[in-house]
Amino acid sequence: MDRPFVFINSAMSADGKISSYERKQVRISGPEDMDRVKLLRADSDAVMVGVGTVLADDPGLRVKSQDLKRMRSNRGLPEDPMRVVVDSRARTPPAAEVLGEGCILAVSKAAPEERLAPLRKKCEIVSLGEDRVDLEELLSILHKKGVERLMVEGGATLNWSLIEAGLVDEIYTYVGPMIIGGEAAPTLVDGPGFRADYPRLKLILVETMAGGVLLRWRVLS
Ligand SMILES: NC(=O)c1ccc[n+]([C@@H]2O[C@H](COP(=O)([O-])OP(=O)(O)OC[C@H]3O[C@@H](n4cnc5c(N)ncnc54)[C@H](OP(=O)(O)O)[C@@H]3O)[C@@H](O)[C@H]2O)c1
Numbered sequence: 001m002d003r004p005f006v007f008i009n010s011a012m013s014a015d016g017k018i019s020s021y022e023r024k025q026v027r028i029s030g031p032e033d034m035d036r037v038k039l040l041r042a043d044s045d046a047v048m049v050g051v052g053t054v055l056a057d058d059p060g061l062r063v064k065s066q067d068l069k070r071m072r073s074n075r076g077l078p079e080d081p082m083r084v085v086v087d088s089r090a091r092t093p094p095a096a097e098v099l100g101e102g103c104i105l106a107v108s109k110a111a112p113e114e115r116l117a118p119l120r121k122k123c124e125i126v127s128l129g130e131d132r133v134d135l136e137e138l139l140s141i142l143h144k145k146g147v148e149r150l151m152v153e154g155g156a157t158l159n160w161s162l163i164e165a166g167l168v169d170e171i172y173t174y175v176g177p178m179i180i181g182g183e184a185a186p187t188l189v190d191g192p193g194f195r196a197d198y199p200r201l202k203l204i205l206v207e208t209m210a211g212g213v214l215l216r217w218r219v220l221s
Contacts (some may be wrong), residue, residue: 015027110131171188174209
């Protein structure tokens with residue numbers, strides 16, 4: 001397989017929303033689930049998000065705990081996993097937290113040079129695909145760079161594209177005890193949706209946690 005093992009991790013409300021209709025971040029999970037996510041991140045070679053998530057949440061995507069950084073160093077790994085942003089038109093703001101050493105910005109040929117120039121100083125840029133980032137090629141490049149385990153931390157549109165392309169192996173969803181509502185609020189997987197051949201999943205873990213439930217699914221090919 002010319003790509004890493006790919007898993008999505010997401011927190012959603014009981015009604016399947018991952019943020020509000022204003023696309024504002026909602027605290028869905030509690031400390032217990034956040035510790036689980038930190039560990040998953042520290043155990044990954046790279047973490048990936050779409051530019052929609054960067055614009056909405058400005059995540060740093062780094063390992064914050066000193067213990068987890070040490071765990072990685074002891075394994076001979078950099079303190080933080082590689083950070084990857086999928087951003088066809090280079091809309092990532094040059095001040096975004098995710099940028100810096102260890103960040104890869106994947107753009108398409110449609111990215112304008114005037115937006116790329118300031119970003120080049122802050123991260124490695126790879127250009128793949130005409131209008132949209134070619135995800136299969138991106139995963140192949142990451143694999144060649146030594147990425148064996150890739151954690152996808154959203155959002156809804158990137159999740160869709162990866163699943164639609166058959167590039168996801170597992171999905172973790174923490175379902176929190178709350179309702180967000182709103183037809184415009186992003187769900188775990190958005191995009192145009194499937195009309196047939198719905199991808200099938202196998203449930204491999206169910207765990208109650210902080211009033212909600214953690215589900216781990218294997219995507220069947
Ligand atoms: N609860 C959670 O666990 C969680 C986690 C993460 C995010 N979120 C929420 O999710 C929302 C963001 O989701 P989103 O759907 O708006 O954005 P997203 O999935 O983070 O990013 C999607 C964007 O990535 C770019 N892209 C480039 N190539 C692509 C490709 N091949 N396939 C798909 N996208 C590609 C597209 O923009 P261009 O065409 O401009 O490149 C696209 O609009 C935010 O509200 C955030 O708070 C929640």
